[in-house]
Amino acid sequence: xxxxxxxxxxxxxxxxxxxxxxxxxxxxxxxxxxxxxxxxxxxxxxxxxxxxxxxxxxxxxxxxxxxxxxxxxxxxxxxxxxxxxxxxxxxxxxxxxxxxxxxxxxxxxx
Amino acid sequence: xxxxxxxxxxxxxxxxxxxxxxxxxxxxxxxxxxxxxxxxxxxxxxxxxxxxxxxxxxxxxxxxxxxxxxxxxxxxxxxxxxxxxxxxxxxxxxxxxxxxxxxxxxxxxxxxxxxxx
Numbered sequence: 001x002x003x004x005x006x007x008x009x010x011x012x013x014x015x016x017x018x019x020x021x022x023x024x025x026x027x028x029x030x031x032x033x034x035x036x037x038x039x040x041x042x043x044x045x046x047x048x049x050x051x052x053x054x055x056x057x058x059x060x061x062x063x064x065x066x067x068x069x070x071x072x073x074x075x076x077x078x079x080x081x082x083x084x085x086x087x088x089x090x091x092x093x094x095x096x097x098x099x100x101x102x103x104x105x106x107x108x109x110x
Numbered sequence: 111x112x113x114x115x116x117x118x119x120x121x122x123x124x125x126x127x128x129x130x131x132x133x134x135x136x137x138x139x140x141x142x143x144x145x146x147x148x149x150x151x152x153x154x155x156x157x158x159x160x161x162x163x164x165x166x167x168x169x170x171x172x173x174x175x176x177x178x179x180x181x182x183x184x185x186x187x188x189x190x191x192x193x194x195x196x197x198x199x200x201x202x203x204x205x206x207x208x209x210x211x212x213x214x215x216x217x218x219x220x221x222x223x224x225x226x227x
Binding site: 025055098102 | 127133137147154156157168170171210211212213214215218219220
């Protein structure tokens, strides 16, 4: 069982916004500002979309944004496009030199 | 542009040691943190560990007793060794640049490894 809880699936129509949650505890998500998000297309390596809760790396569209409230981090994808269909994983520092992933969310663009 | 490429055997026998190498081009291996992450078939990601050249290594507590990550700066490579493997270690293994705190922005393509007799 994954340390961080993500919904198994999420969906939205092109142009809409969708938010994926990543719920942990005060010992991980809630305790540190070290939450990152990864996008993974089938058969490909993950791609960093958000680091340190809300920092967007160069080259990542500004349609992707990250936030955190309490023990839950969120990834919002605005203006959904077909190419956004992928699996998304959150990752957080959990203290004591440990890092944990969420179980992943499959995003479907309807 | 930094590029990473994993190499190693795709099949390892149970109880033996899995050994993989990541060759780095476009960056000096002495300038960054270097990580290993894996993904079992059809499952999510699992962080294995990371290290900085000349510095300490940080391992996933659940794998710590079996994992060794090392760097060969002369070859601009870093390696993963995982001992006493079982079928549960069957996964695609990825190497990546940076520590998880800043996010893994650069990844290798991944190498599938099967543990089977």
